[in-house]
Amino acid sequence: MKKIVLVGKAASGKDHMRKRLMDSGMNYGVSHTTRKPRQGEVDGKDYYYVTEEEFLNLVDQGQMVEYQYFAGWYYGMTIANWKDADVVILNREALDMLDPEYRNECIVIYLDIPIEVREQRMLERNDTQDSHLRRLAADEEQFKDFTNYDIRITNPDF
Secondary structure, eight states: OOOOEESTTTTTHHHHHHHHHHHOOOOBBBOEESSOOTOOOTTTTBBBBOOOOHHHHHTTTOEEEEEEEEEEEEEEEEHHHHHHSSSEEHHEEEEEEEHHHHTTTEEEEEOOOOOHHHHHHHHHHHSSSOOOHHHHHHHHHHHHTTTSSSSOOOOOOO
């Protein structure tokens, strides 16, 4: 079975889709990050929250399938977590970094949800770690001309 990779802008529903897939028995590949947890997020379930030093040690040891610095924080997936996963969440840069052998293992689903819906979701979740306007602008730039997907979903309700 191919690995499902969920890709999309902030508040596009990646976590919601991931949870639905997990409810059907799929194993989620938890990424590492240096950002602080949002309210309700759990270490080891949503992300592995690590220090910058710990993250960069993983990189130096060659343990990452992909990693990048985005919006002030590092994000990345270890080889071990990748191998165990049925479903993962990546951003555009992470997807583009995948070696062809890893990309060929995947079906990439792009959640391309309208900006108005995503902005409302961001305001409702009251994420105070980052400006929602900055994140919306950064995502529009990041996903400009994006075509590296197999399936594109535009319906906010999937």
